[in-house]
Each structure stands twice: as structure tokens, then as C-alpha cells.
Amino acid sequence: MSSTAIRATAARTARPRGPRQSAWIHRRDRRGLWFVIPFLVAFLLFMIAPLGYAIYTSLYTTRIIGGTTFSGAANYTATLQSADFWSGVVRVAIYAAFQIPIMLAIAFFFATIFDLGVAKWGTLFRTIFFVPFAVPAVVGAVMWSFLLEPQFGPFVHIANAVGVHNVDFFSSTLMLPSIVVIVIWEWTGYNMVILYTALKSVPRDVVEAAILDDTPLWKIILRVKLPMVRPAIVLLIFLNLIGALQLFTEPLILYYFQPQAISVNYTPAIYIYWTAIGDGEYNLAAAAAVVLGLVIVVISVGSLAFRRRRGELG
Amino acid sequence: MNATTAVDRAAARGSDEAPPRRSRWLRRKPEDPGNDVIPIEMYGLKRGTTTFLTLVCALFAIFTLIPIAWVMINSTKTQANIFETFGFWFARPFSLFHNFSLLFQNVDGYGTYIQWMGNTALYALLGGGGATALAAFAGYGFARFSFRGSRILFYFVIAALLVPITAITLPLYLVYAKVHLINSIWGMVLPSMVSPVGVYLMRVYVEVSVPRELIDAARLDGAGELRIFFRLALPLMVPGLMTVLLLSIVGVWNNYFLPLIIFSQNRLYPLTVGLGLWAQRAQNSGNAELFPLVVIGGLVTIIPLIALFLVLQRYWRSGLLLGSIAN
Numbered sequence: 001m002s003s004t005a006i007r008a009t010a011a012r013t014a015r016p017r018g019p020r021q022s023a024w025i026h027r028r029d030r031r032g033l034w035f036v037i038p039f040l041v042a043f044l045l046f047m048i049a050p051l052g053y054a055i056y057t058s059l060y061t062t063r064i065i066g067g068t069t070f071s072g073a074a075n076y077t078a079t080l081q082s083a084d085f086w087s088g089v090v091r092v093a094i095y096a097a098f099q100i101p102i103m104l105a106i107a108f109f110f111a112t113i114f115d116l117g118v119a120k121w122g123t124l125f126r127t128i129f130f131v132p133f134a135v136p137a138v139v140g141a142v143m144w145s146f147l148l149e150p151q152f153g154p155f156v157h158i159a160n161a162v163g164v165h166n167v168d169f170f171s172s173t174l175m176l177p178s179i180v181v182i183v184i185w186e187w188t189g190y191n192m193v194i195l196y197t198a199l200k201s202v203p204r205d206v207v208e209a210a211i212l213d214d215t216p217l218w219k220i221i222l223r224v225k226l227p228m229v230r231p232a233i234v235l236l237i238f239l240n241l242i243g244a245l246q247l248f249t250e251p252l253i254l255y256y257f258q259p260q261a262i263s264v265n266y267t268p269a270i271y272i273y274w275t276a277i278g279d280g281e282y283n284l285a286a287a288a289a290v291v292l293g294l295v296i297v298v299i300s301v302g303s304l305a306f307r308r309r310r311g312e313l314g
Numbered sequence: 315m316n317a318t319t320a321v322d323r324a325a326a327r328g329s330d331e332a333p334p335r336r337s338r339w340l341r342r343k344p345e346d347p348g349n350d351v352i353p354i355e356m357y358g359l360k361r362g363t364t365t366f367l368t369l370v371c372a373l374f375a376i377f378t379l380i381p382i383a384w385v386m387i388n389s390t391k392t393q394a395n396i397f398e399t400f401g402f403w404f405a406r407p408f409s410l411f412h413n414f415s416l417l418f419q420n421v422d423g424y425g426t427y428i429q430w431m432g433n434t435a436l437y438a439l440l441g442g443g444g445a446t447a448l449a450a451f452a453g454y455g456f457a458r459f460s461f462r463g464s465r466i467l468f469y470f471v472i473a474a475l476l477v478p479i480t481a482i483t484l485p486l487y488l489v490y491a492k493v494h495l496i497n498s499i500w501g502m503v504l505p506s507m508v509s510p511v512g513v514y515l516m517r518v519y520v521e522v523s524v525p526r527e528l529i530d531a532a533r534l535d536g537a538g539e540l541r542i543f544f545r546l547a548l549p550l551m552v553p554g555l556m557t558v559l560l561l562s563i564v565g566v567w568n569n570y571f572l573p574l575i576i577f578s579q580n581r582l583y584p585l586t587v588g589l590g591l592w593a594q595r596a597q598n599s600g601n602a603e604l605f606p607l608v609v610i611g612g613l614v615t616i617i618p619l620i621a622l623f624l625v626l627q628r629y630w631r632s633g634l635l636l637g638s639i640a641n
Binding site for chain 1: 359379400575
């Protein structure tokens with residue numbers, strides 16, 4: 001999202017006006033509040049109030065004997081010192097370190113092919129690649145669980161047929177790579193469409209000038225086009241990073257198929273889920289949710305600052 | 315300040331001329347390949363390269379379609395055949411219609427697919443419709459009125475775009491436990507109506523497509539603000555409303571975490587939670603009919619969504635980038 005656009009729209013609202021008009025306009029403009037109020041009420045009740053209540057809850061401790069007492073930062077200390085919480089964070093970091101570069105490389109490769117028009121039936125392929133975006137994550141994860149399932153999953157059969165025996169995609173070593181494959185399947189098309197749109201906006205004459213200079217194609221792609229779509233790539237890196245930190249649905253569905261390979265602290269979101277729903281430790285879970293939310297907000301703000309500093313707005 | 319906007323330009327052309335109907339991002343037609351593509355010979359590529367790259371695309375297309383093909387093929391099989399026959403080919407007996415009929419039965423006592431689908435549709439329509447209505451009012455209010463505090467409030471709403479969905483779900487659950495919204499459809503519907511990204515999109519949209527001069531002219535004619543909104547502004551906002559509606563509906567349809575923790579009664583489940591539950595029970599309970607049920611349930615879930623996306627490409631493409639941030 002572009003912060004320039006936000007500032008531009010905000011600036012446009014404040015129009016210059018003469019003093020004679022101002023009283024009338026002021027009275028008229030105040031009526032605008034009535035258009036905004038329904039949303040604001042819902043916004044306060046279902047977004048701000050829960051967040052406030054979560055922060056409040058996270059400052060207390062509930063014990064079976066003794067009831068609820070104020071405990072200050074104790075839940076935050078417990079979260080930040082919890083090996084369970086951090087092992088989830090480390091796991092999603094490892095996951096992101098593989099998933100994001102691989103997916104963006106694939107997405108950029110195909111976006112370039114479609115942009116150059118060097119493959120046949122580009123429009124058809126683009127539509128096909130995008131289809132998984134329409135599939136809910138739960139259904140996508142269930143479908144892939146069937147495909148990778150150790151007993152009857154066709155991928156194990158195929159592995160056996162080509163001579164690779166005893167593959168277990170749900171073993172604790174292969175579980176994370178399996179999740180990487182599932183998420184790549186779900187999101188490559190979406191990333192590809194955004195990169196394709198960015199590549200399309202590279203001016204044609206820049207490319208033509210490079211061609212006239214006898215620049216080889218790979219150089220045009222890597223030295224001319226890639227730098228010009230870098231804002232889109234930076235944006236996608238941050239979006240995917242935020243998505244990775246919230247990883248929840250895919251591992252939880254896989255947990256249903258193979259409980260041994262997905263621990264209760266597999267990702268931070270799953271840790272929060274089990275701490276709250278499984279163990280009933282709402283205060284601790286609230287603190288963990290606040291910490292995770294803050295980390296993501298910091299990354300989001302960081303991405304905005306990063307893009308602004310580089311002058312890569314948009 | 316007060317840069318020449320599309321609105322100003324429309325006003326300059328004369329007020330009797332139709333205002334620009336669509337903003338820039340919606341006006342962009344689906345790309346037309348061949349129109350602006352540099353001929354590949356200019357890159358010094360051989361014809362064989364095209365064939366090779368088309369093959370690479372085809373391979374990735376196969377990867378993309380494999381799960382969907384598997385689900386289609388196996389929705390015609392019995393449970394025994396799902397286990398025992400090769401996954402990518404058909405087997406007798408052909409039990410598609412039998413499997414399909416299971417969607418209308420309460421097979422293992424944990425719920426009926428068709429009821430979950432009805433729930434999902436209900437939540438998506440109420441939540442998506444509500445989100446669109448609230449966003450239309452608020453976007454118009456922010457775009458066309460500068461009341462005291464309007465800029466601060468708008469920045470506040472924009473800041474909420476950064477709050478991740480995972481961080482808001484557990485807090486909602488904690489509040490629901492206090493106010494008895496656990497196991498209530500409103501616990502699902504009401505938060506789905508809060509769409510900061512929808513407000514942002516509608517505001518930008520109104521800026522471009524509803525001319526100030528038109529509103530002022532109507533005011534001089536003595537029309538009330540609500541009348542101006544419904545009769546004048548709303549018809550001009552329809553394409554933007556479609557984008558927000560589509561994004562919100564898909565958001566509710568795909569939501570898993572929130573319904574998972576706030577619903578404990580299976581008659582309230584949406585499809586995502588129901589299918590997740592079946593997948594779990596199919597794996598653990600050994601019930602004879604559950605695997606075909608999950609397979610055909612998954613197929614019936616994705617077909618309308620894929621159809622919806624293909625038909626309405628024009629609308630979702632515009633809101634794609636922004637919608638992703640909100641989720």
C-alpha cells in the first residue's frame with residue numbers, strides 16, 4: 001500500500017476556503033461525522049476494545065486458588081523467556097528463509113516469461129497459476145495432506161515406483177519442507193500476478209533502447225527490469241514475512257493427519273492457540289498474542305520506513 | 315495542495331458531462347497481450363526457446379492443478395478405492411453420486427456438510443454485506459467531509475491495517491467469553507464487518523469517482539445529505555463497492571482461526587472448520603465413509619469459489635494488493 005496515496009487523499013480533503021464561507025461549510029462538514037460513526041462504533045467494539053482487553057488481561061494472572069491478581073509484566077517475561085514461544089519463532093524464521101526466496105524466484109521467473117511473451121498461451125497459464133488463490137487454506141492443506149499421506153498418498157506411491165522407498169513426507173524432518181511446498185502452491189500465483197503487473201509498467205522504450213544496444217536478454221531482465229520492479233519485490237518480501245509469522249492453518253491441518261510431527265509450539269500462532277484453548281492459560285496467551293502482534297506491527301512499520309527511505313513509494 | 319484531480323478535470327469539462335465512472339485502478343482493462351509486447355525475435359531468441367519455456371509453464375501448471383485433479387478423480391471413488399487404487403486414475407465402482415448424497419447426511423454425528431455450507435454463505439453475506447455498507451458510508455464521509463478530527467480518525471483507521479488478524483482473534487475470544495458471544499453467529503459476523511481496508515479503498519474510490527461539484531449542486535437544490543448519498547453518490551460507487559464486497563466475502567469464507575475458537579457447537583461451523591474436523595476424524599476414527607466425504611466436500615467447496623474468481627476477475631484484481639495487507 002502506498003503511503004503517498006494516503007497522504008495525497010488526506011491533503012485533498014483540506015481545501016482552501018474563504019472566511020465568508022467557513023461557518024456554513026463547517027456546519028455542513030460536521031454532518032460528515034454521521035457517515036463515519038457506524039463504522040467507528042464497530043471498529044471500536046470489535047477491534048480496539050478487544051485489543052485493549054487483551055493488553056489488560058495480559059497484565060493479570062489467574063490462579064485456581066487466589067483468583068485473579070495484577071502481575072504487571074510477569075506474563076511478558078514468561079513469554080519472552082519461554083522456550084516454547086521462541087522455538088516457534090525460530091521455526092517460522094527458518095521456514096520463511098526457504099519459502100519466501102524460492103517462491104519469489106519462481107514467481108519472478110514466470111512473471112518475466114509472461115511479460116516478455118516468450119511462452120505460448122500466456123493468459124491461460126496465468127489464470128491457471130492463480131487458481132489456488134481461490135482455494136481456502138483449509139481445503140488446500142487438506143488436499144495436500146491427502147497427496148502426501150504416508151499410507152495411501154499417491155506421491156508416496158510415485159516415490160516407490162521410481163525407486164525411492166520409505167519416504168515419509170509427514171516425518172518430523174520432512175514436515176517443514178512439506179508445508180513450504182503447500183504454501184508455495186497456494187501463493188505463487190498471487191505473487192506472480194503482482195510482479196507481472198509491476199513488470200508491465202516498465203516503460204517499453206527503456207527495454208527497446210537496451211535491445212538496440214545489443215544488450216543480451218538475461219542482462220535486460222536482471223539489470224533493467226529487476227531493479228525497476230524492486231519496490232514490488234520488497235513489498236512482497238514483507239507481506240510474505242508477515243504471513244509466515246502468522247502461519248497457522250496449514251500446520252494445524254497437518255497436525256490432524258500426523259499429530260506426532262506438529263508440536264503444540266510449532267508456530268507462534270499455534271502456541272497461542274494451544275496456550276489459550278488447550279491449556280486455558282488466557283493471561284499468558286494474551287501476552288503472547290500482544291508480543292506477536294507487536295513484532296508484526298514493527299515489521300510493517302519498518303517496511304514502510306524502508307521503502308520511504310529508498311524513495312520506493314508505492 | 316488541491317492538485318488537479320480527475321474530479322477537477324471532469325468539472326472543467328462541464329457539469330453536464332458524465333463524471334468519470336471508475337478510478338484508475340478499476341478502469342485498467344485486463345492486459346491485452348500482443349498489443350504492447352515486443353516481438354521475441356528482437357531479443358535474439360530462437361523459436362525453440364518458446365517451445366521449451368511453454369513446456370516449463372506446462373509443468374508448473376500441472377503442479378498447480380494436481381491437487382484439484384486428485385480431488386476430482388477421487389470424489390468418484392469408494393473409501394476402499396481411495397486407499398487401494400492409484401490416486402491419479404479412476405476405479406470402479408463409480409460412486410460420485412453416492413458420495414455427493416453424503417453431503418446431505420449427518421454421517422458421523424458431527425454435522426452435515428450442507429448445513430455448514432449454508433452457515434458459510436450466511437456469515438459471508440452478512441459479514442461481507444455489512445463490511446461493504448459500513449465502508450461505503452465511512453469512505454464517503456472521509457472523502458467528502460472535513461469535520462473536526464476527520465484526518466486523525468482516518469489515520470487511526472489506516473494504522474489498524476497493520477494489526478495482524480492472528481493478533482485480533484484471541485482478544486476477540488477473550489471478550490466474547492465475557493459478553494456471551496461464544497457460539498453466537500454474531501460473534502462471527504460482527505467483527506467481519508470491520509474492514510479498515512474497505513474504508514481505505516472506498517475513500518480513494520469516492521475521491522476519484524464522485525465529483526464534489528455534483529454534491530454541491532445537489533445541496534444548492536436543497537437535497538438532504540442522505541438523499542445525496544443514496545441517489546447521487548452510491549450509484550457512482552458501485553464498481554468500488556463490488557471490489558470491497560468481493561474481498562470481504564472471500565475473507566469471511568476463508569477465515570479459519572476465529573470460527574475455530576468461538577464455535578464449539580458443530581451446527582454453527584462454517585465449511586473451513588467442518589472440513590478440518592472431518593479430516594481429523596477421518597484420520598483417527600476409521601469411519602467407513604469419512605474420506606470420500608472430505609474429498610467431495612473439498613471439491614464442492616472450491617468449485618463455486620474458483621468460478622466466482624474467474625467470472626469476477628475484473629473486480630478482485632484491483633483490490634488484490636490491498637486486500638492481502640488486511641489479511
